[in-house]
């Protein structure tokens with residue numbers, strides 16, 4: 001800190017006279033010196049020197065004031081001197097603080113905040129939107145969570161064992177054909193059940209979960225699946241399924257129907273109806289396909305005079321495959337408590353992308369996956 005060249009730097013004088021008037025006069029001089037020196041403080045480094053000169057505990061000016069003006073005062077003047085010295089301390093402390101604010105403000109412009117135009121627009125950080133397929137999956141999972149189901153996930157790269165063998169697919173079942181399944185390269189040297197492929201459905205997680213959790217279980221399994229389908233408006237080689245599995249004693253087909261009917265009403269509105277027709281899956285017996293009454297045309301097959309396209313004028317939309325868990329499937333996890341003589345269960349699997357297409361009135365599944373932000377931003 002540059003002290004004034006004109007006069008010698010301020011030094012705390014010894015007092016002979018400790019009267020109120022003399023103390024006040026001495027204080028006045030001290031504060032004038034403080035102000036003088038404070039006006040020379042331009043940088044933070046200046047300020048530190050300034051602060052130490054005035055406030056250092058060991059030999060700062062305030063300490064000297066304490067020694068020379070208070071401790072040295074005769075008994076009868078102590079009370080008065082004490083009050084005055086305390087006031088002085090406060091003023092010096094405030095003066096030192098103010099000098100810092102000024103130094104940080106850049107000296108000439110005391111208030112840095114004055115240079116900030118708070119009327120300017122802030123920095124915009126664009127928020128992403130939840131992808132419509134993910135949002136649909138979350139909604140479906142939430143419906144089942146409210147029924148006491150928990151969520152499980154499994155790997156997208158799966159073995160032949162979990163994707164087919166343990167789900168009771170016979171060795172030459174057409175679903176194992178390369179027409180449908182995408183196999184990983186260079187697997188031929190491994191035994192069939194260890195060969196890797198992209199899972200064609202979420203059903204392998206049924207077995208994986210039953211291997212690690214004893215009955216009773218109630219789970220939903222959302223996830224990506226792959227099939228060797230050429231992309232078009234309603235097909236994509238990658239899509240999403242949500243699987244469900246409930247195993248307990250005395251689970252019946254009535255439980256399956258009641259659960260899925262409730263879930264469809266929760267998803268599409270309380271007025272939709274469900275209908276089951278026989279079908280086939282190797283891992284369920286009996287198996288069914290479930291339809292919901294078309295929530296777009298209300299089941300009439302028509303929208304005004306126009307045919308309803310989503311339900312192809314039938315009034316029904318096919319939504320999922322389901323059935324009672326085949327006892328042959330339980331055989332693979334029998335040692336973990338799944339004795340088909342003691343437990344029964346139902347399973348279902350639905351396509352999340354198809355449901356999202358219907359829910360949001362989108363007519364091309366490719367829009368979900370080609371990453372066009374203009375399309376996705378509509379779901380924000």
Ligand code: PHE
Pocket residue numbers: 200201202203243244281284321322323347348349350
């Ligand atoms: N995994 C079957 C499919 O992908 C759907 C399904 C799941 C059917 C569970 C019955 C039980 O088509």
